[in-house]
Amino acid sequence: MALKVYIAGPEVFFPNGKEIIARKGELARRYGFEANTFGGGDYPSEKFAFGVAISKANEQTMRASDFILANMTPFRGLSTDVGTAYEIGFMCALGKAAFAYTNDPRAYDVRLSTDYYAGAVARGEDGMVRGPDGWMVEDHAMADNLMLDGAIVERGGTIARPPDGPVLPWDDLSVYESVLKTARAYFG
């Protein structure tokens, strides 16, 4: 029976999200995995209750999955979509394997220093690099916050990035596919 992968990421919010998600599922099948999703159901129409119901359905789907493959490409800002970050934490706590990728080749500290602080960072007397607001520029040579990268690495997974160069568009699935290869080799 094929291992079930929980494909996490913010694509659901994009106008072409359905198409990208379908392509991701098709690619997963090509590597022998089943893309796990929740089926339709009766969801409440009131917006808050609807949100809670979708959260619950996603959690049930995660519990029924063997591993997570998360899209950590920065979403509406510097970092991973927080729903995806929640899901990585959830799967790691359940002891499931975790893999991730980002279409942004840069480490977190580079994005933070350039995109967010526009270069206005400096090393203080305490040895810490900080922005003009005094906030620390975390540099662990990681794609994002150490809780995300650290957890995945600690569990034998990888956070794949594209080669140096521009951020790849959301519908470029080359890095995503490279992780499917890695996961296939991991599970044998």
Place this chain on the structure above:
Amino acid sequence: MALKVYIAGPEVFFPNGKEIIARKGELARRYGFEANTFGGGDYPSEKFAFGVAISKANEQTMRASDFILANMTPFRGLSTDVGTAYEIGFMCALGKAAFAYTNDPRAYDVRLSTDYYAGAVARGEDGMVRGPDGWMVEDHAMADNLMLDGAIVERGGTIARPPDGPVLPWDDLSVYESVLKTARAYFG
């Protein structure tokens, strides 16, 4: 024996973070909780290995805690710090109780429509409100992504917000303290 609370949030990155974290621990004790933190240890000096080691230490501390109290105040952008989001997911998957607060009174869709899209949002023919980039403006009357709010609510926790008005500064712990009261009532 006092219940142990894992106090999650991005304060560690602030110049006055140590002071805020100390005050949070003191307030937690006032409500009968023990603020759980990891002790000093031998951590590797190389930055990547250091990041992985801190991730592992935080996970051990979470496993040894009874509940999480997370600061979901938007951090360097629209949403919760992704390390904190990871930790909420981790604790929820372990079956621990979860509570959160934010010093921003606004719902996610309000921040997204005003701060991020500067009002340039419109309802499309499919009934969805979208930004000029075509991305959906999620509106579940929640403080952040439905995975965060949904999980906490589903487990009987709350996401406290200040009254309508300005975003409170990071060192204003009034909303944080209100959650300690809620947690105290929850645990009895």
